[in-house]
Amino acid sequence: MEKSKLKELVARxxxxxxxxxxxxxxxxxxxxPKTSAREVGAAIATDPSLSAKVLRLxxxxxxxxxxxxxxxxxxxxxxxxxxxxNLALSATVFQLFHDNGxxxxxxxxxxxxxxxxxxxxxxxxxxxxxxxxxxxxxxAGLIHDVGKIVLxxxxxxxxxxxxxxxxxxxxxxxxxxxxxxxxxxANVGYILGxxxxxxxxxxxxxxxxxxxxxxxxxxxxxGIIHLADIFCRTLKIGNGGDNRVPPLNKEAVADFKLTSAxxxxxxTNSEKEIEKAEIFLDMV
Amino acid sequence: MALDQQTVKSAAALAGLARQLKQLVxxxxxxxxxxxxxxxxxxxRVAGFALTERINRIIDEARSRWGEKMETGRIQxxxxxxxxKSQEEVNNLRSLSSAIALAQTRSEVVDLLLNMIRDNIVPxxxxxxxxxxxxxxxxxxxxxxxxxxxxxxxxxxRAAGFLDWVVKSxxxxxxxxxxxxxxxxxxxxxxxxxxxxxxxxxSPRAVEDFTQSDQERISLLCSQAAxxxxxxxLVEQVLQMKQYNENLVLxxxxxxxxxxxxxxxxxxxxxxxxILGLNAPDIIGKSLSSVSRLxxxxxxxxxxxxxxxxxxxTELTFVEGDKKQILDVNIxxxxxxxxxVTGVLGVFADLTPIKLLEQQVRRSDRLAVVGQLAAGAAxxxxxxxxxxxxxxxxxxxxxxxxxxxxxxxxSRTKSVIEEVDxxxxxxxxxxxxxKDGRLELKRVSFNQILRAVAGLVEGNYKEAGVGLDLALDDxxxxxxxxxxxxxxxxxxxxxxxxxxxxxxGKLTVYSGLVEDAVGASYVQVRIADSGCGxxxxxxxxVFAPFFTTKTEGTGLGLSIVHRIIEExxxxxxxxxxxxxxxxxxxxxxxxxxxxxxxxxxx
Numbered sequence: 001m002e003k004s005k006l007k008e009l010v011a012r013x014x015x016x017x018x019x020x021x022x023x024x025x026x027x028x029x030x031x032x033p034k035t036s037a038r039e040v041g042a043a044i045a046t047d048p049s050l051s052a053k054v055l056r057l058x059x060x061x062x063x064x065x066x067x068x069x070x071x072x073x074x075x076x077x078x079x080x081x082x083x084x085x086n087l088a089l090s091a092t093v094f095q096l097f098h099d100n101g102x103x104x105x106x107x108x109x110x111x112x113x114x115x116x117x118x119x120x121x122x123x124x125x126x127x128x129x130x131x132x133x134x135x136x137x138x139x140a141g142l143i144h145d146v147g148k149i150v151l152x153x154x155x156x157x158x159x160x161x162x163x164x165x166x167x168x169x170x171x172x173x174x175x176x177x178x179x180x181x182x183x184x185x186a187n188v189g190y191i192l193g194x195x196x197x198x199x200x201x202x203x204x205x206x207x208x209x210x211x212x213x214x215x216x217x218x219x220x221x222x223g224i225i226h227l228a229d230i231f232c233r234t235l236k237i238g239n240g241g242d243n244r245v246p247p248l249n250k251e252a253v254a255d256f257k258l259t260s261a262x263x264x265x266x267x268t269n270s271e272k273e274i275e276k277a278e279i280f281l282d283m284v
Numbered sequence: 285m286a287l288d289q290q291t292v293k294s295a296a297a298l299a300g301l302a303r304q305l306k307q308l309v310x311x312x313x314x315x316x317x318x319x320x321x322x323x324x325x326x327x328x329r330v331a332g333f334a335l336t337e338r339i340n341r342i343i344d345e346a347r348s349r350w351g352e353k354m355e356t357g358r359i360q361x362x363x364x365x366x367x368x369k370s371q372e373e374v375n376n377l378r379s380l381s382s383a384i385a386l387a388q389t390r391s392e393v394v395d396l397l398l399n400m401i402r403d404n405i406v407p408x409x410x411x412x413x414x415x416x417x418x419x420x421x422x423x424x425x426x427x428x429x430x431x432x433x434x435x436x437x438x439x440x441x442r443a444a445g446f447l448d449w450v451v452k453s454x455x456x457x458x459x460x461x462x463x464x465x466x467x468x469x470x471x472x473x474x475x476x477x478x479x480x481x482x483x484x485x486x487s488p489r490a491v492e493d494f495t496q497s498d499q500e501r502i503s504l505l506c507s508q509a510a511x512x513x514x515x516x517x518l519v520e521q522v523l524q525m526k527q528y529n530e531n532l533v534l535x536x537x538x539x540x541x542x543x544x545x546x547x548x549x550x551x552x553x554x555x556x557x558x559i560l561g562l563n564a565p566d567i568i569g570k571s572l573s574s575v576s577r578l579x580x581x582x583x584x585x586x587x588x589x590x591x592x593x594x595x596x597x598t599e600l601t602f603v604e605g606d607k608k609q610i611l612d613v614n615i616x617x618x619x620x621x622x623x624x625v626t627g628v629l630g631v632f633a634d635l636t637p638i639k640l641l642e643q644q645v646r647r648s649d650r651l652a653v654v655g656q657l658a659a660g661a662a663x664x665x666x667x668x669x670x671x672x673x674x675x676x677x678x679x680x681x682x683x684x685x686x687x688x689x690x691x692x693x694x695s696r697t698k699s700v701i702e703e704v705d706x707x708x709x710x711x712x713x714x715x716x717x718x719k720d721g722r723l724e725l726k727r728v729s730f731n732q733i734l735r736a737v738a739g740l741v742e743g744n745y746k747e748a749g750v751g752l753d754l755a756l757d758d759x760x761x762x763x764x765x766x767x768x769x770x771x772x773x774x775x776x777x778x779x780x781x782x783x784x785x786x787x788x789g790k791l792t793v794y795s796g797l798v799e800d801a802v803g804a805s806y807v808q809v810r811i812a813d814s815g816c817g818x819x820x821x822x823x824x825x826v827f828a829p830f831f832t833t834k835t836e837g838t839g840l841g842l843s844i845v846h847r848i849i850e851e852x853x854x855x856x857x858x859x860x861x862x863x864x865x866x867x868x869x870x871x872x873x874x875x876x877x878x879x880x881x882x883x884x885x886x
Contacts, residue, residue: 033500037458038492066445073492077458081496130477 006182012154013188019196022047023092027197030085040084041073053091053283054084060279079135086139089198090119093142094283097149105152105163106241112281114238115142119280120273121228122221124266129224129256137224140205142280144225147188147206148173148241155181166242173242174210186210212252223252235270295353301346308342390516397509398428401485405501406494408485409465410434414447415481422451422482434486437463441484446470450482456503458487458494467491471502473510480510539611539632542618543585547571550627559611559634577604581613581630588615588628599635610635648850651843654829662711669711673704713840723766723851727875730763730770730807731756734793737774744782751790752778760797760807761874765852773845777811777868780841783834784815784866797874806854807874812867818860826858 025043029035044051051072058075059068069075076084094112119141126137151159158181165176174184186207193203200217205225208215215222226249232238233245383396398411410430416422430438441447446459450470461468465486473481483506533540539556543549549567557564560578567575572582580600588596595616602609611632618627680697683690738752745752781791794810818826825831827846849856854872 030496033497034495036493036495038490041492066449074460077491077494077499080455080457080499 009155009158009181009183010191013150013191014195015154016150016192016195017096019089019096020047020050020092022050023088024197026085026088027199030081031199035081037073037076037081040076040081041071044072044084044088050088050091054087056282057087057091057279061276062279064276082133083135086133086135090139090142090280091283093146094280097146097153103156105156105159106148107239108149110239111145111148111241112238114232114240115145116277116280117232117235117237117270117274118142118144118225118228120277121231121266121270122224124270124273125224125228125256126221128258128262128266129220131220131224136201137221138277140202140221140225141228143202144189144206144209144229145185145240146192147185150188150192151177151181151185163241170244171242172244172246173240174246176242184210210246212249219252220255223249223256227253227256231266231270235267237270237274297349298346298353301342301349305342305346390513390520393509393512393516394426397483397505400505401502405498405505406469406485406487406489408469408487410438410486412438412484413481414484418451418479422447425481431464433463434465437461437465437468437486438484441468447482447484451479454479456499456506458491458499460491461486467494469502471506473506473513475507475510475514480514536631539630539634541572541581541585541630541632542627543572543589544627545589545625547573547582547586547589556632559632577602581611581632584613584615585628585630588617589625600632608636610639651827651829651846658829659715662715665707665711669704669708673701673708676700676704710840713844723769725764726767727762727764728767729758729760730765730809730872731758731760731795733765733767733770733774734795734809737771737778738793740775741778741782744779745791748782748785749787750782750785751788753790753792755792756795757797760795761805763807763852763872764875765872766848769848770852773848773870774811776841776845781811781813781815781866784817785813786815789814798871805874806871809870809872810867811870812865814865817862817864817866818858819862823858823860827856 022043026040029040029043044054054072054075055069057063058065058072058079063079065078069078072084079087119138122141123134123138125131126134131137151162162173162176162180165171165180166173169176171179174186177184186209189206190203193206198206201221202218204215204218205222208222209225209229212219212222212226229240230245230248233240383400394413402408410428412427412430413425414422415425424438424442427435427438441459441461446468447470450457450472454472454474456469456471459468459470460466463486465488467487467489469483469485469487471483471485472479473483533551533553536553537555539559540551540553541549541556542551548569548571550569552560552562552564552567557567560575562575572578572585580602584596584598584600595614597612597614600611600613602611612635613630613632615628615630617625618629620626676697680694680701683693683697734754734756738754742752778791785791790813792810792812794808794812796808797805798808799805822831822833827842829840829843831843846856849870849872852872854870856868856870858866858868860866
């Protein structure tokens with residue numbers, strides 16, 4: 001793929017929608033330790049539909065909090081500032097890429113199921129390996145493959161070629177993407193992360209979940225997403241656009257020290273946890 | 285930092301816009317220039333309008349970007365201010381958390397923590413602490429300044445499941461609360477990955493006013509506190525263990541001495557100090573050889589240090605002047621984890637009383653053996669004696685029939701018979717000595733015996749001008765004794781005493797109930813004379829058979845007395861000071877209650 005063609009592709013990709021202002025504001029606020037819960041609540045309140053979504057989510061079985069949470073500011077002090085930030089992000093991402101009526105080259109519903117599965121599994125793995133922010137892992141899992149949607153929407157014709165190549169030769173999606181486009185959905189994820197100004201901790205998993213060794217800022221979370229993705233494919237949760245399981249990068253996951261008991265636990269409980277998280281699919 | 289990026293992006297965008305603007309202006313410039321060459325009819329305005337549109341749009345975009353930049357500029361400044369405040373706080377936090385790390389006891393840690401939170405992070409009214417573990421659950425262990433109302437709210441919160449939520453989530457949270465305080469703050473205390481406790485603070489601050497920084501700082505202090513508490517608990521355990529071990533050593537009834545590699549005494553327990561007659565400050569840290577009497581022990585320990593191996597069990601004798609002490613000593617080496625010798629340990633017990641007892645037993649045995657011999661010999665002698673006497677008697681009669689009555693010979697034969705009788709008496713005494721202890725026991729008060737026999741010797745005492753005083757305690761319990769034997773004993777003692785005294789001497793007899801070192805009670809009788817006393821070198825032998833300093837007498841009297849007393853399971857001892865007097869002391873066990881009472885007789 002020649003450089004100029006690639007540049008042109010990237011230019012088209014960069015036309016993808018920006019994150020709603022409220023989410024960027026929350027991002028900035030959460031970076032500032034002096035932000036009070038009230039300020040966060042006020043910021044989210046500027047977008048009533050987001051506010052409603054966040055409240056629905058915090059009161060759902062997904063969190064399982066023992067009593068009703070009546071305001072976003074309460075949710076912030078109860079679940080944590082980062083959790084609310086991640087919730088806002090998750091709730092928004094789904095919306096940004098909702099069905100726009102154009103032809104979809106892959107089953108969106110199955111795609112979101114896969115993303116949700118990776119999110120849930122990433123959260124469970126985060127707990128097991130003691131990654132400090134479970135909700136962050138969930139969000140990272142949820143958005144890790146959004147690059148595919150961007151390609152579908154903004155590089156539609158070329159993506160059609162990719163998809164048929166996958167079907168014909170039973171390739172992995174990123175193999176076909178590299179052949180046809182010169183870049184894959186993870187690269188697109190990287191561009192997305194940059195455009196949306198996501199925290200570097202969240203950018204790395206999007207960009208390197210197929211090559212976790214390249215992660216600089218957050219190798220642990222990237223490894224978790226890498227593993228969660230493979231898990232979901234083996235457990236056939238949703239569909240990520242192809243039908244094969246990518247190779248596991250052993251080094252990335254060696255530090256997790258997972259035992260076979262851990263893996264059993266994940267297998268047995270993933271269904272239950274995914275069910276609890278299905279509320280997120282309602283946001284699509 | 286995201287803000288930097290924003291600034292850079294805004295600047296880049298502005299630059300881009302500027303370039304675009306320049307391009308448009310250039311285009312406009314060209315149009316104006318070419319105006320003059322344009323044929324009439326071409327609509328400049330249309331072309332220009334299209335351009336203006338674009339220019340306007342660019343200007344709008346530039347304006348909004350500029351606004352963004354201002355906004356980010358403002359946020360940047362705020363951040364810088366906040367940063368410097370934060371630095372102050374970080375330093376504050378650092379010194380606070382060091383203070384917690386230094387606190388030693390559990391209550392110190394908790395008090396420090398609560399005060400720090402209250403003074404530096406968030407005010408609160410009452411507080412509660414739950415402690416436990418993930419596996420065993422958590423229970424309320426302490427509360428501070430909690431009124432009844434507060435306690436109810438605390439319980440309500442727990443019942444609602446918020447505590448369990450925090451246990452599961454392992455992270456701090458602030459919740460709306462009911463009652464006096466609007467907010468309940470939960471902070472888990474984590475040591476490593478385990479939650480060891482949860483603080484619940486009821487605060488007057490509104491929930492919405494909490495910031496991330498508050499949460500982080502509280503969590504930080506609590507983590508520090510959790511570690512400090514864990515340390516305090518471990519320290520307490522160690523102290524308890526140390527105290528327990530010390531108590532073990534203190535409670536030992538045997539002596540325990542430990543020396544280090546240089547031979548200095550590191551430990552000597554109270555029992556040991558007692559046995560050796562030392563005071564702790566005089567010997568701890570010094571060598572045992574600093575007390576010359578203990579040289580044998582010092583030597584033994586030093587040898588053990590050198591050979592550094594097997595245990596040794598031996599007896600040691602300490603001599604100081606005329607005092608002797610015998611110890612049974614067990615020596616062993618003190619080893620560290622790598623089996624290297626770090627010192628020597630000695631456990632010892634005082635054998636002196638036991639040795640004394642051994643001596644007494646041996647003496648009794650000896651006496652018993654002698655007694656047996658005596659009995660045997662005595663028996664053998666009786667017959668020939670009988671024969672001799674008989675023959676002499678015969679001779680006597682024959683002599684009396686002689687013309688001059690055999691005067692000259694009669695005195696000789698009389699002498700022979702006297703001597704034979706004397707031998708008989710000795711033999712009788714010896715047989716008496718070895719008599720086989722068949723006693724006819726009766727239950728009487730000893731005072732009775734003392735009085736009765738005093739009556740017998742009264743006359744003799746008066747004749748000699750010596751006083752006889754009975755100072756008897758009538759409250760003494762009765763004893764089980766063979767009355768005739770005991771009378772013999774007392775008679776013997778009274779008579780000996782009389783012989784030892786001159787005119788104006790006095791014999792005093794005491795009786796009373798005493799207790800010995802182990803708490804057993806005895807009836808004690810003391811017969812004290814003011815006579816010439818017994819020299820020290822003879823005192824030991826006084827009860828021995830055939831021992832006498834008198835010109836007449838068999839020398840068996842006191843040994844018979846001794847035998848009789850021993851048969852009654854009593855003891856007799858003698859004390860004497862030459863020139864002042866002698867006291868014989870008898871101890872007898874009181875009659876046991878089951879024994880039947882016998883009618884008294886004189």
